[in-house]
Amino acid sequence: MSDPIALVIGNRNYSSWSVRAWLAMKHSGLAFEEIFIPLDLPDTKAAIAKHSPSGLVPVLKVGDNIVWESMAIIETLAELAPDMKFWPEDFAARAMAKSVSAQMHAGFFRLRRDMPMDLRNNLPGQNHTEGALGDAAKITALWTACLERFGGTGPYLFGDWSAADMMYAPVVGRLRTFGVPTNDICENYMDAVLAHPDMAAWMVGAKAEPYVIGNP
Numbered sequence: 001m002s003d004p005i006a007l008v009i010g011n012r013n014y015s016s017w018s019v020r021a022w023l024a025m026k027h028s029g030l031a032f033e034e035i036f037i038p039l040d041l042p043d044t045k046a047a048i049a050k051h052s053p054s055g056l057v058p059v060l061k062v063g064d065n066i067v068w069e070s071m072a073i074i075e076t077l078a079e080l081a082p083d084m085k086f087w088p089e090d091f092a093a094r095a096m097a098k099s100v101s102a103q104m105h106a107g108f109f110r111l112r113r114d115m116p117m118d119l120r121n122n123l124p125g126q127n128h129t130e131g132a133l134g135d136a137a138k139i140t141a142l143w144t145a146c147l148e149r150f151g152g153t154g155p156y157l158f159g160d161w162s163a164a165d166m167m168y169a170p171v172v173g174r175l176r177t178f179g180v181p182t183n184d185i186c187e188n189y190m191d192a193v194l195a196h197p198d199m200a201a202w203m204v205g206a207k208a209e210p211y212v213i214g215n216p
């Protein structure tokens with residue numbers, strides 16, 4: 001398919017759903033135009049509405065086709081770039097990768113509410129609500145299970161960098177910003193995610209952004 005591709009995203013520092021789609025876009029290796037809409041400004045909603053049927057970012061545009069929701073964007077990019085591995089080859093690993101990714105997309109609301117992504121900030125000990133820590137404990141238990149069972153061939157949840165890592169990359173940012181203690185296996189995993197070239201590039205952009213939302 002040679003239709004032009006565009007990805008509409010929000011702020012690199014704050015938009016946790018945008019980073020997932022952007023990591024998938026980069027992983028695809030496909031050429032794309034990036035359309036950036038700064039969030040939380042008076043004209044943000046109108047600007048997003050020009051692209052997005054849901055009123056939210058990210059949005060993927062492939063010619064006249066519009067794809068919204070981060071998981072749908074990741075799956076669409078996996079289809080458009082079939083030679084790039086988005087999911088593990090092994091059936092058992094792929095089944096678990098899809099499950100933990102869907103669980104992230106649908107859940108962990110308390111962590112998302114109480115520890116909003118703020119990549120360039122360092123707020124250890126803050127926002128350690130019971131709910132957020134409970135979600136963090138569930139996530140680190142999931143990571144540990146993936147890493148112990150399937151992570152043997154590389155530093156990521158299923159060895160190689162996969163869609164599951166893209167889905168959890170913003171959680172890595174949150175746990176690091178708010179200094180949530182984990183275990184050695186998860187600390188190593190989080191270091192690897194932050195060192196991934198695409199994630200590192202996103203972090204550089206987050207630090208360079210002039211926009212400030214909320215109480216810095």
Ligand SMILES: N[C@@H](CCC(=O)N[C@@H](CS)C(=O)NCC(=O)O)C(=O)O
Pocket residue numbers: 010014015016017018039040044045055056057058068069070071105
């Ligand atoms: N379930 C959606 C969530 C998308 C979402 O909540 N996006 C936020 C930014 S991270 C947004 O567009 N907010 C609109 C606004 O701030 O006006 C997905 O997976 O893509």
